[in-house]
Structures are given as structure tokens and as C-alpha cells.
Amino acid sequence: MRTRTLPFMLSLLFAISHSPALLLAQFQEPTKEELQMTSDPKAPSAAAVYLYREELTDDNLHYHSLYVRMKILTEKGKEEATVHIPYYRSDFKVTDIRGRTIHSDGTVIPLTAKPSDLTDVKTKGYQLNTMVFTLPNVEVGSIIEYRLDIRYCDDIVSSPQWEVQQPYFVHKAHYMFKPPEHSYGITNSRGDYLSRLMWMVHAQPDAKVLKDAIGRYTFDVTDVPALPNDDWMPPVNSMRWRVECYYTQYTSGAEFWQNEGKRWLKEAERFADPSKGLRDAAAGLVAANDTEEVKARKLYEAVMKLDNTSFTREKSEAERKKEKLKEIKDAADVWQQKSGSSNELALLYLALVRVAGLEAYPMQVVDRDSAVFDPGYLSTYQLDDYLVAVVLNGKEVFVDPGQKACPFGILAWKHLYAGGIRSTSKGTAFGQTPVGDFRQTGITRVADVQIDADSNVTGTVRFVMTGQEALHWRQLALTNDSEEVKKQFSESIRTDIPDGVQADFDHFIALDDYNSNLLATVKVSGNMGSATSKRLFLPGLFFESRAKHPFVAEDKREVPIDVRYPRGEQDEVIYRLPQGYTVEGAPQATNLSWPNYAVFRIAAKADGNTVSVVRQFAYNYTVLDAKTYADLHDFYQKVATADQQQLVLTRAPAPSSKGN
Numbered sequence: 001m002r003t004r005t006l007p008f009m010l011s012l013l014f015a016i017s018h019s020p021a022l023l024l025a026q027f028q029e030p031t032k033e034e035l036q037m038t039s040d041p042k043a044p045s046a047a048a049v050y051l052y053r054e055e056l057t058d059d060n061l062h063y064h065s066l067y068v069r070m071k072i073l074t075e076k077g078k079e080e081a082t083v084h085i086p087y088y089r090s091d092f093k094v095t096d097i098r099g100r101t102i103h104s105d106g107t108v109i110p111l112t113a114k115p116s117d118l119t120d121v122k123t124k125g126y127q128l129n130t131m132v133f134t135l136p137n138v139e140v141g142s143i144i145e146y147r148l149d150i151r152y153c154d155d156i157v158s159s160p161q162w163e164v165q166q167p168y169f170v171h172k173a174h175y176m177f178k179p180p181e182h183s184y185g186i187t188n189s190r191g192d193y194l195s196r197l198m199w200m201v202h203a204q205p206d207a208k209v210l211k212d213a214i215g216r217y218t219f220d221v222t223d224v225p226a227l228p229n230d231d232w233m234p235p236v237n238s239m240r241w242r243v244e245c246y247y248t249q250y251t252s253g254a255e256f257w258q259n260e261g262k263r264w265l266k267e268a269e270r271f272a273d274p275s276k277g278l279r280d281a282a283a284g285l286v287a288a289n290d291t292e293e294v295k296a297r298k299l300y301e302a303v304m305k306l307d308n309t310s311f312t313r314e315k316s317e318a319e320r321k322k323e324k325l326k327e328i329k330d331a332a333d334v335w336q337q338k339s340g341s342s343n344e345l346a347l348l349y350l351a352l353v354r355v356a357g358l359e360a361y362p363m364q365v366v367d368r369d370s371a372v373f374d375p376g377y378l379s380t381y382q383l384d385d386y387l388v389a390v391v392l393n394g395k396e397v398f399v400d401p402g403q404k405a406c407p408f409g410i411l412a413w414k415h416l417y418a419g420g421i422r423s424t425s426k427g428t429a430f431g432q433t434p435v436g437d438f439r440q441t442g443i444t445r446v447a448d449v450q451i452d453a454d455s456n457v458t459g460t461v462r463f464v465m466t467g468q469e470a471l472h473w474r475q476l477a478l479t480n481d482s483e484e485v486k487k488q489f490s491e492s493i494r495t496d497i498p499d500g501v502q503a504d505f506d507h508f509i510a511l512d513d514y515n516s517n518l519l520a521t522v523k524v525s526g527n528m529g530s531a532t533s534k535r536l537f538l539p540g541l542f543f544e545s546r547a548k549h550p551f552v553a554e555d556k557r558e559v560p561i562d563v564r565y566p567r568g569e570q571d572e573v574i575y576r577l578p579q580g581y582t583v584e585g586a587p588q589a590t591n592l593s594w595p596n597y598a599v600f601r602i603a604a605k606a607d608g609n610t611v612s613v614v615r616q617f618a619y620n621y622t623v624l625d626a627k628t629y630a631d632l633h634d635f636y637q638k639v640a641t642a643d644q645q646q647l648v649l650t651r652a653p654a655p656s657s658k659g660n
Helices: 007-017 031-035 076-081 253-271 276-285 293-303 316-323 330-337 342-355 467-479 481-491 625-642
Strands: 046-057 063-072 080-088 093-104 108-110 116-123 126-134 143-151 162-163 170-178 197-200 216-225 242-246 361-365 385-392 395-399 421-423 427-432 442-451 456-466 499-509 516-525 535-539 567-576 581-585 590-592 597-607 612-619 646-651
Touching: 063 076, 063 427, 076 080, 080 093, 080 143, 093 126, 197 216, 242 625, 253 342, 253 421, 253 427, 276 293, 276 330, 276 342, 293 342, 293 385, 293 395, 330 342, 342 361, 342 385, 442 467, 456 467, 467 481, 467 516, 481 499, 590 625, 597 625
Parallel strands: 046 170, 442 567
Antiparallel strands: 046 063, 063 143, 080 126, 093 108, 093 143, 116 126, 162 242, 170 216, 197 242, 361 385, 361 421, 385 395, 421 427, 442 456, 456 516, 499 516, 535 646, 567 612, 581 646, 590 597, 597 612
């Protein structure tokens, strides 16, 4: 933060009011080639492209400006005519919005409609708004162009984060940052003086931030590919071309992580420092003759029973005052109040297992659902959640006590294969959590269905879920009512049930018991397959008849594959045949293997008036390099083909009647 004197403020206001660049920013005139463009060879099939994008930030004048020129190439591209600018209402103000649409014949239609200032979130001392405006009369072939300024408070220092890669191809982009010319004591939340501006560049190898003679930092790029939008890919923030600027007191990454790592560990150890209250609590929860694992599990259960405010809600100041609750400062306070955030509960668990005599270390990771840990980004603000590594019988076991309803020894998927910093017996270090194991997470689908001669079907289906599959629904139930959870589960299983068959789900069993399998029973009825006078044609793989297999449609891929977590599937289906029918064709036995990655099996057996089909599929990977895609694609194509096999039933001929 900075402070300003009155004389400086008056001169600043004068500079703003007399800045011709701010008052009279001109649009670019389109070229003949731009007007006539109907497609872009640099971005084939693109719905739109950026002709030019510019972001300027000046901390001396306290403004950020945005200038965009886009060419609309298809009907879908017309969606870009509506612009959304999110901003914090208390400290920022969106002003001077100007725009126009240029048709391919050169006709210019200026923006005249008043923008809408919409409130997204509003709490005490916090308001997030979105400024929305729509460029007029946009059609395929139009160029849309707009400028706007975002002004901010005088005591705010910028640290621009430029998202260089956009949803569409960018022909040219220019970024500029002018930091304050005078030092006014830039500090962080701890009061540390930050004297150095640094940046992290994630872009093409030759892209560089340059500093000119008057102290402006610029970044220029051309031919920026569109942001990847593939299914099953790592967090987009980890792949996007971007530049992140920040202030620091350090001169190198090694110095930063050495010092901030010590500071991080000191704070974690301070919070988890054992007290007499915690020693008494641990002594009451474990027995002296318990094994290390039994102790760790008992203490884990005790922490899981506490109120996790990250999944419910934090109490207001008024509520805390009424209940005479003081501010939580350490693990002892969390235990005394029986309540805390995810991170506070994780550090409480760390304190308890240490008090019980176990070796344990804290770790803080970047959640993999939003980003990937980047040691080159010198900021601890990228770190999200605390985990605990407990040493049991000489082996580290990672546990996730801050994740409500997460079983012991399993990490929530966003914490699998996640990087961050951790404590070790030798101090702090970078670390990464395990990738997980398919045996920890799975779903078993069991169907028992009766079929009649018209291919009508009735029966029951059971879904048995473990690990991540169960955790998802249990955590969803913590923040939603039962009807919403029921609705979402019914929607999620829609493609598991054959077309023409209705699934009626009522409730879960063991939803509140995270140490048990989660069970859902569904009644099914409807018409499945097709019938002729002599045959019934039914899906041989009941749960896969409507499946949309990933990685089949696209032959090539340029970005990594992220399937979140390893997983096992097992389907067990019993078809009960109508009277007078026999099996003409059943799914063929299949045994596929992608060594070290995945296995797939199908087995079918006819026995009297029943056919049993078992399908098993397991993959034991989390993130794959794009170089493996050819093998992945080939394997999934074979799986998809096997899953489309049919069960064919033949009507037995009626016995002929013999005349006398």
C-alpha cells in the first residue's frame, strides 16, 4: 500500500484531466484485407480472431486501459459482441467505454447503448461487479472494436497479470506497465518492504519483458495460438500463456523460497504447537498400546467430527460474540471451539498426531482443480490447502483431514499429484503428493433386469461407490439440500442407463458414513433394444449402450491429458430372458491391455433363462503427456468398439401340431 500527500494528489488529478491519451484514444482504421477477410489461414475454422489486443497499466495515473479489435468469422463468433468486465466495486471503477462495429463494407455503427453495471457478490466491505455492454449490429464479417479504462484508488499498487492467451487466435498484442516513479513504501500484508518488481513469463521461448528508458515495462507478442479447449486437460491456468508481475524483497527464486519457506514453516509450527489441552485430548483418544496406524486413525476420526467451516459456513462476528468465542489463533483454539476451517483442522491433526508420539509433517499444495504449482512464480499466495504426511511403520502416508468426509489415507482428487512446499526432517522443500491408485477409487454397477418378448425391461440397478466417487456426493450433500443432490445424481447416471429406459432414484445409503461404501439403488423400467417377429436385439453392455467414450473422436492432441484420478469400474448385469427365447449371440470375451496404464475385460455366460455379463475397466494414471495420446486413442477405440456389442435372442419355433 502507498500513502499520498495532498500536493501530490492535486498534481495527479491535474495530470489525469489533461492527458490527451486518456481523453482522446483513437480507434484503428481497418485495412482492406481485414474488411474482406472471411477466414483466417492462421486459425482455420476459428469463429473469430483477435486482430489486436492491448493492455496498459500506469500506477502514476492509477488506471488500466483495455483495447480490443476482433474479426467475427462465424455465427458463433457473434457471441463476442457482448463484453463482460468483472471488477471490485469498492476500489475500482470502469469508465470511458467506447466501441464500434464495422461491417465488411466499411459501414461504422458506434456504441451508444449505456453499459449495465451488474452486482455479482456483495457482502460487508466487499462487492464484485461486472460491467456488461454489447457492440451494435454485429454480423458475420464485422470487426468489433472497443476501449475502456479501469481506474483505481490512489493507495493501490498494481501488479499486472496479463492473460496473453485468449479463447481465439491473437495476431498481435501489446502490454505495458508503468510502476510508480516514486517510492511510497510498498509493503505486503506482513509489513515487509517490497523494493523489487519481478515477473514470471509463461509463453513462447523468445518472448521477453523489456524495460525502456523511462521505466516502462513492455511485452509484445504475435501469432498467439488460441487457448486449448480440449476435454480432460490440466487446469487451463497452468497452460495459458501469461505474464505475472509482482513486488518482492528478494533477488532470486532460491532466496525467495529459502526465506519464505522458513517463514511458512515457522507459522505452521506455531499454529500446531502442542498445548496441555491438546495433550489431554490426545491422551483421551488413543491408548498407549495402540499401533501407530490405530493412533493416526483414531485422531483422524476425532478431527473429522468437528465442524469444518469450509463446508458449512463461518460464524459471523455477532454469533461468535454471543457464544463468547475468541479469534482462532492456534490448534488448541480449534479443538476448544470444536470448529475450524479446512486448513485449521489439518494443522490441528498435525498437532494431535505429534502429541501422540507420531512423526508427521505439514505440506501446503496448489489445488489441482485450479492450477499447478510453479516454483518460478515467487509467491506463496499460489498455495491453497494443507495436508499432513504421517510416518507409519517407516512409510509416509498422506492424509487430508481438512476435506470433510474424506477417508483416512485418501486425498481429495484436487490434492492428488499436487505440488507445493512441505516440511521434512531437514527443513522445507518442494514436494508433490502421490498420484493415487485405481484400487482406492471405483464404482461397481450391478443390474438385474427382466426382459419380455417386446423388449420391455424392469429391474433394479445398484451403484456402489468408493474413494473419489463417493467423496464427491458426500461433499455435495454438505452444501446442498437432499433434493438438489438427488437431482444431480439422477442427471449423472442418465447416460449409464440404456435409451428408452427410465431410472428412478430415491436416496443414498451410508451418505453420512465416509468409512463405508456409498450405495444408491435405482429402479429401471422401459423399452430397451428392438424386436422382430423372431429376434430381440438388446445392448450387450447395459451400462455402455449410450456411453460417450473419451479420446475416440480426435486423432491427435497437443496438450496433456488429465483424468483427475485413477479409477476402477466393474459392471455386473444379469439379463433374465423371456419365455421361449434362447441366446443367439452374446458379447464376445474381450481382454485388452495397455501395459502399465489400463486393462479392460468382458466376459459373458448363458445359463438357462439368464445371461450374465461382466465388464471390468481400470486405468492407473492421472496425468499423461500428449506424446502418449496415440496409444491412448488406440486403446479407447478398442474399448468403444467392444462396448457396442449386442445380445441377440431368438424365439424358439412353436411346436407343430400333427393331424390325426
